[in-house]
Amino acid sequence: MVQGCENARTALRRAPQVSYRHADPEAVLAEPGTLAVFGFGAGALGSDDPRWLGVDLEGIDAPVPVEIWQVDGAVVHGREGDVQWSAGDGWLFAAITLDERTHGGPRDTAHEAYGQLCRLLASRRERHVQRIWNYLGDINQGEGDTERYKRFCDGRATGMGAFFADGFPAATAIGHHASAPRLQVYLLASDEAGSRVENPRQVSAWRYPRQYGRTPPSFARAMMLPAGDALAISGTAAVVGHASAHEDDLLAQLGETLTNLETLLQSAGMAAGFDTQSPLKAYVRQPTDAPLVRDFLQQRLPGVPVLLLHGDICRQELMVEIDGWRYA
Ligand code: 3EB
Numbered sequence: 259m260v261q262g263c264e265n266a267r268t269a270l271r272r273a274p275q276v277s278y279r280h281a282d283p284e285a286v287l288a289e290p291g292t293l294a295v296f297g298f299g300a301g302a303l304g305s306d307d308p309r310w311l312g313v314d315l316e317g318i319d320a321p322v323p324v325e326i327w328q329v330d331g332a333v334v335h336g337r338e339g340d341v342q343w344s345a346g347d348g349w350l351f352a353a354i355t356l357d358e359r360t361h362g363g364p365r366d367t368a369h370e371a372y373g374q375l376c377r378l379l380a381s382r383r384e385r386h387v388q389r390i391w392n393y394l395g396d397i398n399q400g401e402g403d404t405e406r407y408k409r410f411c412d413g414r415a416t417g418m419g420a421f422f423a424d425g426f427p428a429a430t431a432i433g434h435h436a437s438a439p440r441l442q443v444y445l446l447a448s449d450e451a452g453s454r455v456e457n458p459r460q461v462s463a464w465r466y467p468r469q470y471g472r473t474p475p476s477f478a479r480a481m482m483l484p485a486g487d488a489l490a491i492s493g494t495a496a497v498v499g500h501a502s503a504h505e506d507d508l509l510a511q512l513g514e515t516l517t518n519l520e521t522l523l524q525s526a527g528m529a530a531g532f533d534t535q536s537p538l539k540a541y542v543r544q545p546t547d548a549p550l551v552r553d554f555l556q557q558r559l560p561g562v563p564v565l566l567l568h569g570d571i572c573r574q575e576l577m578v579e580i581d582g583w584r585y586a
Contacts (some may be wrong), residue, residue: 270450271348272330273488276537276583278323278563283310286326293333293344294351294444296325298567300436308335308342311353311444314393314436315541318548318566325537325565327351327446340371341378350384353444364394364406365413367441372417375443379421383449387427388481389490390445397433398574407431407572408471410441415473422476425454426464429477430493430581432541433570450484455526457518461500470500475572480522487586489526493541494518495571495579505575508547512554515580523584532562538582541569551578 274293279286283295287307294309299316302324316322333346343352354371361367379385392414397407410431427445434440456462456479463475481490496503496514504510523530532538540555542548545568555564571579 270485271448272485273483273585274327274329274349274446277326277328278537278565279326280321280323281326283324286324289328291328291330291333291346292326293329293346293349294327294353298322298325298565308337309333309344309351311342311355311442314395314434314438314440314442315432315567315569316435318542318545318568319552323565338378339374341374343378345382345384348384348449350379350382350447351444352378352447353442355440355442358395358439358441361441363409364441365409368392368394368410368413368443369417370413371441371443372414373419375445376418376421379447382447384447386449386451386484387422387445387447388452388483390427390429390443390477392429392431393434393442393569394431395434395436395439397431397570397572403472405471407433408473411471411473411475415476418476424451426476426478428454428479428481428490428492429475430579431475431477431572432493432567432579433572435568435570446490448484452481452483452490454478455480455482455489455522457494457522458525459499459518459521460497466500480526482526489523489528489584489586491519491522491582491584493571493579493581494522495573495576497576502573502575506577508550508577509554511577512551515578516558519580528584528586532559532584534561534563536582536584537563537565538580539565539567541567541571541579541581543570543577547577
């Protein structure tokens with residue numbers, strides 16, 4: 259036996275390539291290495307393929323592209339309970355869509371969704387969750403601890419149980435305006451752990467003080483994927499310390515959000531700036547604000563693919579939130 263074989267390290271997986279494209283979902287699903295394809299809004303084409311997810315958020319600009327995740331090598335897929343999943347090259351996509359009318363409000367629905375996702379993850383080699391997205395309706399409805407976002411946070415935490423005891427993945431939680439009260443949760447996991455990145459300008463979300471709810475939000479500000487070749491950036495807004503900044507001032511919120519994004523790149527040890535390979539999403543509370551957001555981002559982040567979506571940020575005073583990817 260050659261000793262060196264045992265010492266050889268498995269090469270870490272290249273990050274999935276995430277892109278936006280104007281394309282027919284079925285044609286993209288037929289391409290080799292397609293792990294997932296996302297459509298946005300009620301007008302999106304559908305597919306029965308478990309790798310297809312129609313997201314309950316409307317695009318601001320028509321036609322809305324699809325979002326594509328591609329990996330190296332063959333992809334398998336299936337369904338397990340209410341979960342749809344696909345896997346290839348050490349990566350796992352999993353998603354669940356639950357109707358709150360069946361599962362009883364945002365807390366119990368989130369509990370059920372996270373329970374089902376964690377059970378699937380526990381059965382797989384790709385159990386290291388890097389990144390999670392959460393979309394639910396009427397996110398700001400209700401006062402104080404009964405606000406729907408806060409009840410979602412409660413159920414998310416109990417549904418996770420001890421699964422994320424070592425630390426939370428990067429995440430986004432946004433309110434949609436679809437007619438059905440659906441909760442959608444989808445994720446990217448890997449067979450290797452990534453590294454969590456926090457923002458020194460912001461209190462880590464899981465340490466938010468009591469005023470933001472009984473259960474602090476369970477997410478990291480960003481996650482460096484295992485091979486160090488891509489940073490998955492959580493929903494980022496004009497939060498400084500733990501407080502929202504620049505109430506009622508869209509441009510100031512955008513400026514603060516960009517500062518937070520740049521700080522995250524720095525704290526991840528990455529070069530500054532975003533580029534044509536780094537797709538972002540901008541969630542805009544008021545569609546009438548979209549032109550200002552579009553102009554601002556075109557000026558400050560020229561050439562960067564930005565998908566504008568109509569979505570409510572989980573704090574009423576926040577008008578815009580940005581998330582996405584930066585490849586090394
Ligand atoms: C913030 O900085 C804004 O609950 O998963 C951003 C990203 C926010 C994720 C979540 C919430 C979440 O606190 C809100």
